Amino acid sequence: MKISNFFIPLLVLFILLYALFKKVNVYDSFVKGAKEGLGMSISIFPFLMAMIFGVNILLKSGIVNDIFTPLKPFLLKFSIPVEVLPLALTRPISGNASFVVMIDLIKKFGVDSTIGRIASIMQGATDTTIYVLSLYFGSVGITKTRYALKAGLFADFITFVMSLLLVSIFF
Amino acid sequence: MMNKIWASFIIVGIVYGIISGRCDLINEEIVASGKSTLDVFIVSFPLMVLWSGIMQIAKDAGLLDLLAKKMRPLFKIIFPELDENDEALSYIASNLTINMLGIHNASTPFGLKAMQCLQEKNKNKDTATRSMITFLVLNTSGVTLIATDILAIRMMYNSANPTELLFPTLLATITNTCLALLMDRFLYKRSKKHEN
Numbered sequence: 001m002k003i004s005n006f007f008i009p010l011l012v013l014f015i016l017l018y019a020l021f022k023k024v025n026v027y028d029s030f031v032k033g034a035k036e037g038l039g040m041s042i043s044i045f046p047f048l049m050a051m052i053f054g055v056n057i058l059l060k061s062g063i064v065n066d067i068f069t070p071l072k073p074f075l076l077k078f079s080i081p082v083e084v085l086p087l088a089l090t091r092p093i094s095g096n097a098s099f100v101v102m103i104d105l106i107k108k109f110g111v112d113s114t115i116g117r118i119a120s121i122m123q124g125a126t127d128t129t130i131y132v133l134s135l136y137f138g139s140v141g142i143t144k145t146r147y148a149l150k151a152g153l154f155a156d157f158i159t160f161v162m163s164l165l166l167v168s169i170f171f
Numbered sequence: 172m173m174n175k176i177w178a179s180f181i182i183v184g185i186v187y188g189i190i191s192g193r194c195d196l197i198n199e200e201i202v203a204s205g206k207s208t209l210d211v212f213i214v215s216f217p218l219m220v221l222w223s224g225i226m227q228i229a230k231d232a233g234l235l236d237l238l239a240k241k242m243r244p245l246f247k248i249i250f251p252e253l254d255e256n257d258e259a260l261s262y263i264a265s266n267l268t269i270n271m272l273g274i275h276n277a278s279t280p281f282g283l284k285a286m287q288c289l290q291e292k293n294k295n296k297d298t299a300t301r302s303m304i305t306f307l308v309l310n311t312s313g314v315t316l317i318a319t320d321i322l323a324i325r326m327m328y329n330s331a332n333p334t335e336l337l338f339p340t341l342l343a344t345i346t347n348t349c350l351a352l353l354m355d356r357f358l359y360k361r362s363k364k365h366e367n
Binding site for chain 2: 007019
């Protein structure tokens, strides 16, 4: 059972009932908004294409995994489980890729293991920085993003540290 | 920024792929990425159109403004540059609320509308404004009350207690959001200093 199966219908129901109560012409509103959404979707397609192309080539080259293998002994000294590092690195780049990495970790080490827990928190507590930045900035034609990436990646780093810390505190 | 990141992803990927003997994988990927994009698009595109329609109903009923009004005291602190009746704020409020429930496909149209509103008032059309960056920091730090997709996965893999991580995840997301907002402010102040 998925909790979201329950949220979405209730959300739609609530919006519809509230709008009818406010005497909104709901059908016309829907069509008007959907028309706008159509334009929006078409305009983000090139950005989606660019991002998936770039991210997938990087991931397929295997560099993410290869970088961390030599770092292993060093990280173990700080009792950081190395297994979660590929997840930490893919999380800001691609939500789909990191989701796959998380499921692999859960399958391999068990859902209630330390690594399984760290992975779940890491995946759940943050969103894909590069994806959000390129999509949202791209959709309005912003190319100079100033310090946005730094701030976004900082949030991802904090999530990584917090997920390690919280699992060791709570369990 | 996107320029450099994008180029470096591809260059590093291809060069490393050739060096490490994974060139065939890269080759496959170049051919397949068109299809991967279309696959993602086919899933997300109808959802975006649908939610844009539902969002318009909520907007016409005054629900979005109501939500923004409730979050106004918080927004005053987070977005000091925006007028408290700014249209963008009602879209930001909706985007964040839906994100909190973990329904990301549904929140995107709201977020893109918010960006459009912010862009209308932007004087340098190619440069991000302070409010845009703050909004995206909030968005990427991913304030999630209930990570519904993670919960589903934990149930699927027979966790003894699938919901045990709800509280730690909440703590992690609140901490990263607060710290990221502080970082955002610090970086903004520093960029101001550089300009002067």
